[in-house]
Every structure is written in C-alpha cells, then in structure tokens.
Amino acid sequence: MIRTSLYRACFILVGATVIFDLGCAKKELEPTPPEVTRPAPMMRPALHFKAVSDLGQDVQEASLNTQLLPQLHSRLELRTIVVQAGKQLTLPMQYEGVLELRAGSLAIGTESTRAIHRRGEMWQVYKGERVTLQASGELAVIRAIYLVPGEK
Amino acid sequence: MTNDMSQVRATVLVLALICFTCVGCRDTSWRAYGHDTTQFSRQPNESVLNASTVSTLHVIWDFSVPGGGALTASPAVYDNTVYIGSLNGHFYAVYASGAKQGQIRWQYPPAAPPDPPDPCGTTTAPLLIAAGSGNPSGPGIASSAAIANSVAGHTAVIVGAPDPNSNGGDGRLWALDEATGQCIWKSAVIAPTSGTSKIGYSSPAIAHGRAYVGVSAKRPDAPITLGRVFAVDLSNGALDPAFNFSAVSGPAPGGGVWSSPAITPSGNIVVTTGNSCIHEGGTNCNVIPSPDYTNSILKLDWHNGSVLWQVQPVAIEHDFDPDFAASPIVGQVSCGSLAISIQKDGYVHAADIKTGGPFSNPACSYAGHSLECPRWSFPPVSSLPFQDDGHGDSDFKRQGALDGDHLFIAAGGLDLEPPPGHNEQEVFNRLHSLNVCTSDADRIRWILPNLPQSAGGVSVANGVIYLGTWSPFDTSASPHHLLAIADTDVLPPTSFICSYPGIPSGFMCSSAGFKNVGVPVIVKDVTLTGSIQGIPAISGGRVYVSTGGGHLYSLGQ
Numbered sequence: 001m002i003r004t005s006l007y008r009a010c011f012i013l014v015g016a017t018v019i020f021d022l023g024c025a026k027k028e029l030e031p032t033p034p035e036v037t038r039p040a041p042m043m044r045p046a047l048h049f050k051a052v053s054d055l056g057q058d059v060q061e062a063s064l065n066t067q068l069l070p071q072l073h074s075r076l077e078l079r080t081i082v083v084q085a086g087k088q089l090t091l092p093m094q095y096e097g098v099l100e101l102r103a104g105s106l107a108i109g110t111e112s113t114r115a116i117h118r119r120g121e122m123w124q125v126y127k128g129e130r131v132t133l134q135a136s137g138e139l140a141v142i143r144a145i146y147l148v149p150g151e152k
Numbered sequence: 153m154t155n156d157m158s159q160v161r162a163t164v165l166v167l168a169l170i171c172f173t174c175v176g177c178r179d180t181s182w183r184a185y186g187h188d189t190t191q192f193s194r195q196p197n198e199s200v201l202n203a204s205t206v207s208t209l210h211v212i213w214d215f216s217v218p219g220g221g222a223l224t225a226s227p228a229v230y231d232n233t234v235y236i237g238s239l240n241g242h243f244y245a246v247y248a249s250g251a252k253q254g255q256i257r258w259q260y261p262p263a264a265p266p267d268p269p270d271p272c273g274t275t276t277a278p279l280l281i282a283a284g285s286g287n288p289s290g291p292g293i294a295s296s297a298a299i300a301n302s303v304a305g306h307t308a309v310i311v312g313a314p315d316p317n318s319n320g321g322d323g324r325l326w327a328l329d330e331a332t333g334q335c336i337w338k339s340a341v342i343a344p345t346s347g348t349s350k351i352g353y354s355s356p357a358i359a360h361g362r363a364y365v366g367v368s369a370k371r372p373d374a375p376i377t378l379g380r381v382f383a384v385d386l387s388n389g390a391l392d393p394a395f396n397f398s399a400v401s402g403p404a405p406g407g408g409v410w411s412s413p414a415i416t417p418s419g420n421i422v423v424t425t426g427n428s429c430i431h432e433g434g435t436n437c438n439v440i441p442s443p444d445y446t447n448s449i450l451k452l453d454w455h456n457g458s459v460l461w462q463v464q465p466v467a468i469e470h471d472f473d474p475d476f477a478a479s480p481i482v483g484q485v486s487c488g489s490l491a492i493s494i495q496k497d498g499y500v501h502a503a504d505i506k507t508g509g510p511f512s513n514p515a516c517s518y519a520g521h522s523l524e525c526p527r528w529s530f531p532p533v534s535s536l537p538f539q540d541d542g543h544g545d546s547d548f549k550r551q552g553a554l555d556g557d558h559l560f561i562a563a564g565g566l567d568l569e570p571p572p573g574h575n576e577q578e579v580f581n582r583l584h585s586l587n588v589c590t591s592d593a594d595r596i597r598w599i600l601p602n603l604p605q606s607a608g609g610v611s612v613a614n615g616v617i618y619l620g621t622w623s624p625f626d627t628s629a630s631p632h633h634l635l636a637i638a639d640t641d642v643l644p645p646t647s648f649i650c651s652y653p654g655i656p657s658g659f660m661c662s663s664a665g666f667k668n669v670g671v672p673v674i675v676k677d678v679t680l681t682g683s684i685q686g687i688p689a690i691s692g693g694r695v696y697v698s699t700g701g702g703h704l705y706s707l708g709q
Contacts, residue, residue, distance in 0.1 A: 029417035030489040032506040036525040038515040044539050046469040049431070057433045080541045082431050082472065085374075103472045103497070103544020118576035119546055120569030137545040138373045139431060139473045 047080060052091065058084045059091060059133070061144070074149045081142040085135040093129045097146035098122055104140035106133060182229040182689040182696075185296035185355035186551070187611070189415035190483035193553035193687050198613035200693030200709065203642040206616050208709045209676045212694065213254030215246050215704040222627035223698035224289065224353070225296040226609065226686030228309070231330055233257050234689075234696050235309050236704060237293025239627070241278025243311060243326075245333060246704060248694065254706065258333030260326075272326070272335035279313040281321030281345065281370070288625040289352035289410075290314075290370075291321070296355035296412070296686070300363065303327050303386050304336050310363050310386070312342070312351030319344065323351040325363055325384050337389035343367045348377040348405070353477075355412040357421070360454055361386050362395075364421055366409025373473070376429040379407035379446075381421065381457060397457030399425045399448075400441035404434065407446040411479035411551075414491070416505050420460065421452040422491045424476030428468055442520055444468055449480060449493050449503055449526075460509030461524040463516075465501055467537040472544040478551035485557050487589035490527065493551060497543040498564020498579070499533075501526040502588055530584075531566045532592040542568075547580065547624050553612040553687075558597060558639065559586040560617045562607030565599070566666070571654025578653070580606035583619055585639065585672075596651045598640050598670040604633055609687040611695075615642035616675070618695055620684025629681050629701040634688065636676040645670025680705055 047062035064078040081099075083089065083106065100122045107116050108123065109132035116136075117123065125131055133140070178197040186193045201209075217223065221240025228235045229248060237243040245257040261276050281291040295312035303310070309328045314321035315338060323343030327336040342365065343349040349367040356363035362383045369377040379399035383392035399407020406428035413423045428446040429437040443459070446468065451460040466474050474497040481492045482505065489505040503526045512522035516536045525536060546568070552561025563584045570578045578601070585597040608622030617637040623630070648668045650661035657668045682701020689696040694708040 028507065029484070030505040030507045032508065033488060033504055033527075035511075035513045036515065036527060038513075038525055039535055040515055041518055041535055041537060041539075043467070043518050060431075084433065102540075102542045103474075103546070105545075119542070119544070120576065137473065138427075139544060141472045141541045141544055143541065 055089055058087060058089055074147055077146040077148055079144040081144055083133050083135045083140040085138050088132055088134040091131050091133055093125045093127055093131060095146035095148050096127045097144060098124055100143040102141040102143050104135055104137045106135050106140040108133060180692040182691045184228060184298035185226050185412045186687060189357045189359055191414045191479050191481050192483060193611040194555050195613035195690035198690055201616060202614040203616055203638040203675060205709055206636045206675050209636055209678060209707050212706045212708045215254050217702040220702050222700045222702055223704060224294045224685045224700055227689045227696040227698050228297045228299055229689050229691040229696055230299045235297045236698055237311055237313060239292040241280035241292035243293060260328055260333045270335045272338045273317055274335050275317055277316035280316055281314045294353045295351055298356045298358050299330060300358045300386055306336055308336055310356045312365055321345050325356060325365060339384045339389035340391045342382050348375055353410050357413040357415055359415045359419060362392060364413045366413060366423060368408035368410040373432060375434055376405050376432060377408050378405040379409045379425050381409055381413060381423055395457045397452055399445040401443055403436040404429050404439060404441060406441060410477045414480045414482035416482050417484055417489055420454045422480045422482045424449050424480050424493050426475035427473050428471050430468055430471050440468055444521060447471055447474060449491055461511040463501055463503045463524050463526050465536050465538055466543045467518055467539050470539050470541060470543060472541060474543040477549040481551055481554050485588055490588060494548050494561060494563055496545045496548050498546050498548045498568045500530040500563050502528050528592060530563060530586060530595055550608050553610040555612045557587050557589040559588050560610050560612060566652045583607045596667060596669050598645060598672050599649055600637060600672055601649060608684050611688045611690055613690045615639040618688040620688055620697060622683040622685050626683040627700040631679050632683050634678045634680055634697055635674050638673045638675050640670045640672050643673045646673050647671045678707060
C-alpha cells in the first residue's frame with residue numbers, strides 16, 4: 001500500500017516537474033512590449049558656433065535668440081558659449097549681462113573676484129570687464145544673457 | 153511493512169540531504185564588476201549581514217598597497233581571495249579570511265620572473281603605460297577583474313592592463329591562474345600604445361567562452377578616441393575576428409567605452425558609450441559621424457557586435473560631454489527585462505531589452521539616427537532627444553545597484569539644480585531609490601539626502617545598501633565613508649522628505665503634485681581612508697571596499 005502511494009507520489013512529482021519546466025521554457029526572457037508612444041521630436045536647427053575674438057577654438061559661441069526691448073532702447077541677446085578645458089582664457093566682455101553655467105565646471109575670475117562655479121549658478125558681468133575662464137572638465141557651457149543698449 | 157518504512161525513511165533522508173547540500177553550496181563569491189554579468193551589484197546569497205547584524209560592521213583588516221598605489225577598480229572575491237589591480241601596475245590576490253587574511257596570496261607581476269618563462273613572457277616590470285597616459289584611469293590597472301572557469305584548464309582571473317613588454321604598454325586582457333597567479337595567456341593587443349585608446353575602467357564580461365571588453369581614451373578625451381568593444385577567446389586570448397563593434401565609422405573618433413559591458417538574459421551584450429568630438433575640436437570633428445553610436449546605451453548581437461537598438465538621449469549637436477560613464481544594469485525585473493544606466497548629466501534611462509531587432513522608434517529618432525525610446529527616464533522627460541545646452545559632465549558616473557524592482561543610485565533627482573540659496577553639492581550628496589516598474593509619478597521610493605560627500609559605488613544584500621562616498625579622480629588619503637543603509641522595506645524611514653528638492657514635506661509637497669517619500673536609516677557609518685569609486689563587494693559576511701587612497705578593506709561583524 002505504502003509502496004503504491006510512493007510510486008504515485010513519484011509519478012505526480014515527475015509530472016509536476018515536467019509541467020513546471022515546460023512553463024519555464026515558454027517564459028520570455030526578454031519580452032518585447034509595444035513601442036513607447038511619444039510625440040515626434042521637433043528638431044531645432046543646429047547651432048552655428050564661431051570663435052570668440054582671438055581665442056581660436058578654445059572659446060566658441062552661438063547665438064540662441066535676440067529679443068528687442070524697444071521701451072528700454074535695448075535688445076537682449078542670448079548666446080551659448082563653449083569653453084574647452086585646460087588653459088586659462090581671458091574673455092573681454094562686450095556687453096553687460098548675466099552668465100549661467102549650464103554644463104561642466106568652471107573657474108571664473110574677474111579683476112576683483114575668483115570663484116568655482118557649478119551647473120546652475122549665475123553671475124553678473126559688466127561691459128569692458130575681462131573675465132578669466134578655466135574649465136576643469138572637458139568642456140564647460142555658459143548661457144550668456146546680454147543687455148545690448150542703443151537698439152530701438 | 154518494515155521494508156516500506158525503510159524506503160520512506162531513505163527517501164526523506166535523501167531529500168533532507170539534497171536540501172542541506174543546496175543551502176551549503178550557495179555561491180557567495182563576487183566574481184566580477186557588479187557581482188556578475190547583469191551588474192546588479194547584488195549579493196543574492198548573503199546569510200550573515202542584514203539590517204539587524206550590520207550595526208556592528210567594522211574593519212576586520214586593512215590591506216595597504218605596498219609602496220602606495222590608488223585602487224579605482226572594484227574588488228572581486230572568489231576562493232577565499234580578494235582580487236584587485238592598482239594604478240601602480242600590480243595586481244593583487246589577498247587572502248579574504250583565515251589565519252592569513254589581509255596578506256598577499258600572490259601578486260602579478262611576481263617578485264621574480266618565472267623559470268622557465270611562461271607563455272606571457274612575464275617579467276617583474278609593473279603593468280604600466282610608460283608614457284602618455286595622463287588619464288585618471290592610469291597609468292596602471294583600473295579594470296576590475298572577472299573570474300572565469302575553464303580557461304585552458306584553469307579557473308582564471310581575467311583583467312585588462314597595459315603590457316610593459318610590448319611597445320611601452322599595449323593594452324591587453326590577461327588570464328592569471330586564480331590560485332597561483334601564473335599567467336595563462338595574454339590576449340592579442342586591444343589598445344596599442346601607438347593609438348589613442350586604452351583599456352581604462354572597462355572590465356571584462358564573461359559569456360559564450362569569451363571576454364567582452366571596451367576601450368576608451370588614453371587621456372581624458374584629449375584626444376577623443378574611437379570606442380570599440382572586443383571579444384577575446386577565453387581558451388587562448390585570441391581576438392574573435394567575427395565580433396566587431398565601433399562606436400563611429402570615421403572620419404572623426406568618438407564613443408569611448410569607459411564602462412563595462414553587461415550580458416542580457418538571452419546572452420546579448422549591452423554597452424554604454426562616451427561623447428563625440430563635435431564640440432571638442434579636432435580633425436573632421438565638425439562632421440556628424442554615420443553611424444553615430446556616441447553617448448548611447450546599445451544592445452549588440454553577441455555573435456558579431458551588430459547593433460540591435462540604440463538609445464541616444466542627447467542629440468549629437470548638443471553633445472557637451474554627457475557621456476555614459478556608468479555601466480549598464482541589465483536583466484529581468486517584474487515588468488520585463490530592462491537595461492538601465494545613468495548619463496553624466498544626472499539623467500537615468502531604462503530601455504526594454506527586447507527579443508530580436510534591430511529596433512527603432514520614430515518618436516525618438518532624428519536625421520541620420522534611428523533610435524529607440526527608453527521605457528522611462530528619471531527625471532521624466534516628455535520628448536527625446538534633448539536639444540538644449542544643459543547636458544554635460546556633472547559627475548554622475550556610478551551605476552547603482554538593483555534588488556528586484558528597486559534601484560539604488562546616485563542620480564540627479566527631480567531638480568538637477570539645487571534649490572535657490574543651496575549649495576550645488578547637495579545634488580551629489582544624496583542617494584535615490586527608484587522603482588523601475590512603476591509610473592513616473594511613483595518612481596521615487598525614498599531619498600537619502602545630506603550625505604557627508606558625493607554618493608559613489610553602491611551594492612546591496614538582504615535589504616541593506618552599502619554606499620561608498622567618493623570624490624572623482626581623488627587618489628589622496630582623504631577620509632571618506634562606507635554607509636550601511638536599511639531599505640525602507642526592512643526598517644521604517646526616519647522621516648519624510650518632499651520628492652522635489654527644496655519644497656517642505658507635508659501638505660505643501662503633495663499639493664504641489666509631488667510625493668512625500670521616506671528617508672532611510674543609516675545603520676552604520678564607517679570612516680575609511682580614500683575615495684570609494686569602486687563597488688563594495690559583499691561575500692560571506694564581509695564587505696570588501698577599495699579606495700583611491702590605496703587601501704583594500706575587509707569589513708565584517
């Protein structure tokens with residue numbers, strides 16, 4: 001009686017194992033769900049970088065936007081400035097404005113101050129000021145917002 | 153009847169023995185970077201350390217690299233031995249426990265050249281690039297070791313390193329006998345010194361009788377090199393000529409592989425790549441390469457290296473150095489199979505691995521680029537690729553650890569910039585736990601803010617997260633911390649914090665549409681000497697931690 005029960009138990013165990021294994025075999029290792037639905041990207045035109053003053057390829061800038069401010073007889077100029085790592089570079093400021101570090105890490109110096117800036121930090125610059133820049137990573141990216149007077 | 157009873161007893165005994173053997177033979181080794189080829193950095197068989205016992209964690213032994221030499225690689229643990237290479241060009245096998253714990257079992261190169269000479273032409277010269285490295289991953293060994301069985305009849309340690317006896321440091325893979333350190337083979341040259349690449353932080357992934365490894369720039373992108381992945385035959389060190397992956401196809405270089413390849417459940421390869429040279433200057437760098445596999449997570453066919461899909465979150469025109477420096481985490485979770493990695497800009501991206509391919513999705517593609525969309529990104533994004541100037545090097549370079557659906561990672565968070573008036577460092581001094589299989593709204597499980605330093609290498613076992621703090625490229629003896637953190641599933645949080653930085657927790661947070669999430673308990677904080685760039689390896693009741701200060705620690709109860 002017990003022997004018969006044991007045989008039955010073994011039979012059930014083997015059967016269950018086979019079924020379990022078959023189930024595992026059918027399990028998708030890398031299921032392929034439907035593609036993610038998103039709005040199609042609206043590609044902006046690529047920025048056109050050019051060298052800043054006589055700094056060659058070490059500092060380049062591209063214009064992002066220009067906004068006239070008639071009541072202030074001025075215009076806002078938004079630019080992206082890319083600073084290569086390595087050398088300490090001196091950038092003469094053409095206009096008054098605000099700079100924001102958008103990417104990378106940058107040591108900034110003026111006649112009166114010197115500071116390490118990280119992403120997201122902003123600082124004011126003045127027309128005629130000579131700002132020294134030294135990127136500590138491979139690249140630093142600055143957003144420049146200049147107030148250019150004399151525009152109607 | 154007696155006979156039948158005997159049979160029953162015998163059956164029960166056999167079953168009990170099988171169970172006992174299964175438990176006793178659980179593999180507690182940590183065989184590779186990120187534990188294994190999935191790079192989950194999770195120890196599934198830890199039976200000693202848990203949230204209750206880890207409070208007594210302390211340094212059991214401290215192996216200080218003889219003569220000094222930073223350890224930026226992560227330790228591997230196998231056969232009661234901890235394996236690690238140093239930037240000083242020596243590879244060390246150190247006893248993990250027992251009477252000789254913390255002592256050198258063997259080192260390579262050996263103190264005296266082998267007699268008779270071995271197949272590798274081994275001398276006593278350290279494995280260094282003689283000149284022109286300049287890379288924080290050099291001039292010696294930054295690649296973490298992997299343990300491979302059946303390597304020409306040996307169990308071997310496979311590691312990438314310069315060959316001092318070959319053109320002043322040609323980069324190769326080396327197969328060393330795990331018990332003796334004898335060199336079994338050195339591979340054909342992978343990164344010639346005459347070129348611009350080296351085997352840097354990339355660690356070999358073992359699969360299909362091959363070791364897969366990538367190359368990155370010899371100097372930190374000066375110049376940028378051509379990223380490639382190689383497949384090395386484990387039986388003899390020959391390069392598999394059928395496997396060919398290059399991140400770009402001329403005329404300019406790009407796409408260095410700074411990370412370690414991972415293997416998908418069905419055996420394919422996932423790699424992450426670095427930046428192009430489009431904004432770094434150089435010959436032909438104004439030309440957009442085609443194909444362009446830079447700054448991407450890629451799934452490759454393991455047979456030949458062909459690309460099955462590509463996720464490139466930042467359009468190449470806006471590549472301001474946001475490399476994927478972190479390795480991918482690849483494997484099965486409750487919602488399928490995912491490949492997860494973090495870009496240096498602080499964004500985490502998770503892609504469905506999928507069967508077959510090639511795949512692409514017009515929703516994330518652009519001219520000349522047939523790209524896949526990630527399943528999700530963190531912080532969430534409505535549209536890809538990014539086309540702004542905010543994606544650069546913000547030092548998010550450590551890939552985190554995965555336990556089930558729970559990811560533990562040093563990520564940028566919902567606001568990649570600190571709240572007004574707060575120090576930028578706050579963004580780096582926090583660890584996130586993310587649920588990889590839920591909606592964006594519920595992605596954050598908890599946040600551990602205000603760490604003493606930037607969050608670095610992470611591993612996990614039994615709901616305890618081991619986090620090293622780090623300072624990128626720091627090889628000094630400055631103090632850093634190893635933290636043992638209890639997941640909120642095993643110990644309740646100490647307090648709550650708003651998922652969006654700077655917003656007070658409570659009603660103000662929830663009414664602004666964010667979540668109040670827990671702050672987990674730091675169960676133990678141990679101060680160690682040197683920055684912890686590598687992944688803490690958990691094995692047999694111990695945690696093994698390497699530091700840029702040149703120390704290899706064993707911590708236990």
